[in-house]
Amino acid sequence: MSAISSGSSVIAGKTVDQRSTQLNIAIELDEITHGYGERIALNQVSFQVRAAEMFGLLGPNGSGKTSLFRILSTLMLPSGGSAAIMGADISTHPNAVRRQIGVVFQAKSVDVKLTAAENLWHQGHLYGLHGATLQARIATMLERVGLADRAKERVETFSGGMQRRVEIAKGLMHRPAVLLLDEPTTGLDPGARRDVWNYLRILRDTEGTTIVVTTHLMEEAEGCDRLAILNEGNLVALGTPAELRAEIGGDVIVLESSNPRQLATNIRARFGFDAAVLGDKVRLEIQSGHRFVTDVVEAFKAGRPPLVVTDLTMPGITGVELLQQVRAVDDDVAVIVLTGAADVKTAIASLKLGAHDFIMKPVNMDELLIATERALERRQLLIERREYHERLEEIRRKSA
Numbered sequence: 568m569s570a571i572s573s574g575s576s577v578i579a580g581k582t583v584d585q586r587s588t589q590l591n592i593a594i595e596l597d598e599i600t601h602g603y604g605e606r607i608a609l610n611q612v613s614f615q616v617r618a619a620e621m622f623g624l625l626g627p628n629g630s631g632k633t634s635l636f637r638i639l640s641t642l643m644l645p646s647g648g649s650a651a652i653m654g655a656d657i658s659t660h661p662n663a664v665r666r667q668i669g670v671v672f673q674a675k676s677v678d679v680k681l682t683a684a685e686n687l688w689h690q691g692h693l694y695g696l697h698g699a700t701l702q703a704r705i706a707t708m709l710e711r712v713g714l715a716d717r718a719k720e721r722v723e724t725f726s727g728g729m730q731r732r733v734e735i736a737k738g739l740m741h742r743p744a745v746l747l748l749d750e751p752t753t754g755l756d757p758g759a760r761r762d763v764w765n766y767l768r769i770l771r772d773t774e775g776t777t778i779v780v781t782t783h784l785m786e787e788a789e790g791c792d793r794l795a796i797l798n799e800g801n802l803v804a805l806g807t808p809a810e811l812r813a814e815i816g817g818d819v820i821v822l823e824s825s826n827p828r829q830l831a832t833n834i835r836a837r838f839g840f841d842a843a844v845l846g847d848k849v850r851l852e853i854q855s856g857h858r859f860v861t862d863v864v865e866a867f868k869a870g871r872p873p874l875v876v877t878d879l880t881m882p883g884i885t886g887v888e889l890l891q892q893v894r895a896v897d898d899d900v901a902v903i904v905l906t907g908a909a910d911v912k913t914a915i916a917s918l919k920l921g922a923h924d925f926i927m928k929p930v931n932m933d934e935l936l937i938a939t940e941r942a943l944e945r946r947q948l949l950i951e952r953r954e955y956h957e958r959l960e961e962i963r964r965k966s967a
Contacts, residue, residue, distance in 0.1 A: 593618045593653060593745055593777040594639065600647035601634050608634040610800040611648065616793075618744075619775040621767065623782060623791035630797040632781045636749050639779065640670045653744050666694075669738030673749040677733050679723035683714050686722060686733055687740055694741040708736040712766065728759025732766065739770075746770070748780040752787065764790055822849045 594616035601609040609631045616622045624632050637643050638650060641661045649656060655663035677686050684705050691701045709715045712732040722730055731751060738746055748767075752760040764787065770776050780791070788794055789808050796804040796811070804811055824830040824847065831842040831849045842851040 591618050592616070593620070594622075594779065595651045596648070597650070598648035599635070599638065599645050599650055601631075601638065601643075601645045607800050609638075609645070612797070612800075612802045613648075614795050614802060614805055616777060616779060618777055619771060620777055621771050621790070621792045622777070622779045623788050623794045624779065624797065625782060625785075625788045625794050626797035627783060629799070631800040632797055633749070634800075635797070636747065636781055640668065640747055641665055666741065667744045669741070669743035669746045671731075671734050671738045671746070671748040671751055673751075673753055675730065675734070676737070677722050677730055679730075680721060682719050682721055683709060683725075683733050683736075684718040687736055690737040690740045696740070704740060708739060711739075712736045726759065727755050728762050731755060731759065731763055735763075735766065739776075743776070745777045745779065748778065750781050750783070752782075752784075760787075820851055820853065821845075823847055824849060 592615050596613050596615070598611040598613050599609050600607070600611055612631070612635065624635065626632050634643075638645050638657065639652065641657055641664055644658055649658065651657065652664045653667045655667065657664050678689075681689075687705045687708055688701065691697075691704060696704060705718075706715070709718050712735060714729065714732060714736070717725070717729070722733055725733070735746075735748075735751070738748075746767075751767075752763050755763065767778055767780070768790070771778055780787075782788055791808065793805070793807050794811060795802055804814065806814075822830065827844050827847050827849050831844050834840055834842045834849065834851070840851050840853055842849050844850075
């Protein structure tokens with residue numbers, strides 16, 4: 568029996584089980600540092616992950632996420648500092664750590680020529696499972712990930728989301744306390760991505776599994792209990808999604824105008840907010856941004872240049888709700904609704920209600936500019952069509 572399961576391993580004068588139980592800490596990093604030659608990938612990163620927590624590692628490419636993930640999964644040792652999982656030090660007790668973790672890498676690890684059950688059979692053998700115990704565990708895991716009826720089918724016949732569920736089942740075969748996932752939804756369609764995250768939440772809530780997931784998608788980060796944001800190897804933010812949103816000062820709103828400097832000046836004079844001009848856009852941070860959008864449209868309704876709402880990055884309000892609020896003030900405002908990657912229904916509903924265009928996040932500037940052009944063109948066509956029907960109706964009234 569391993570030291571971690573027997574409770575007899577001693578680290579820094581404390582047994583593994585005592586330490587993790589007393590502190591209720593699943594993962595603890597203390598000034599983790601790692602470098603590749605002269606390049607520093609991780610610079611004294613320290614934080615804790617609580618037991619049964621959904622914890623996200625967020626950051627752009629090159630931020631240090633992958634290096635930290637490899638250290639936590641015992642694939643490499645840090646250059647400095649220490650890290651422990653369930654009380655076991657990853658440098659001095661790597662085998663104990665491996666018995667406590669399940670790992671799902673970004674790269675596909677299933678054998679597509681084998682059936683789902685055969686993939687789990689081989690994974691179970693790696694952890695010493697066999698006989699009736701192994702068969703029972705395979706059946707349990709396939710049932711848990713919703714693939715019991717596909718157990719004897721080759722994985723190559725599965726969709727991307729189903730293959731990902733097989734990977735998660737592999738990582739859970741030995742009942743780990745901690746599940747590590749490296750961008751688990753990469754390459755999946757919106758529906759499959761949503762299914763994976765729903766299952767991870769069920770796993771956390773019903774099994775008490777600690778889940779650490781790396782991602783660069785903001786809408787996925789919203790689903791985590793807490794986040795650690797890395798940039799250039801440094802831990803730049805740590806907290807719940809709500810806490811991190813509060814730190815940036817509120818909702819981020821970008822308004823596009825043919826006269827952005829005048830719009831920014833008017834906003835400062837009327838509302839007292841600091842508005843930054845970025846090209847032909849006006850950017851500002853404010854609490855309750857969805858209300859401010861309607862306020863600014865109402866305030867500059869008379870004689871204003873065409874205005875396009877291009878971004879409203881905030882939870883708790885859908886594109887449909889935003890559109891309804893803006894439409895309640897003025898029908899002529901051109902609106903682009905930005906939605907989450909999986910929020911197709913909201914996007915379609917927004918178009919039906921009169922949005923001129925929509926973009927699914929993540930979005931780049933080229934996509935935004937193209938959508939802006941389309942939205943302005945459609946807005947102009949709608950105005951011309953309305954004016955045409957108004958003139959036609961007036962002619963009919965005069966001729967009656």
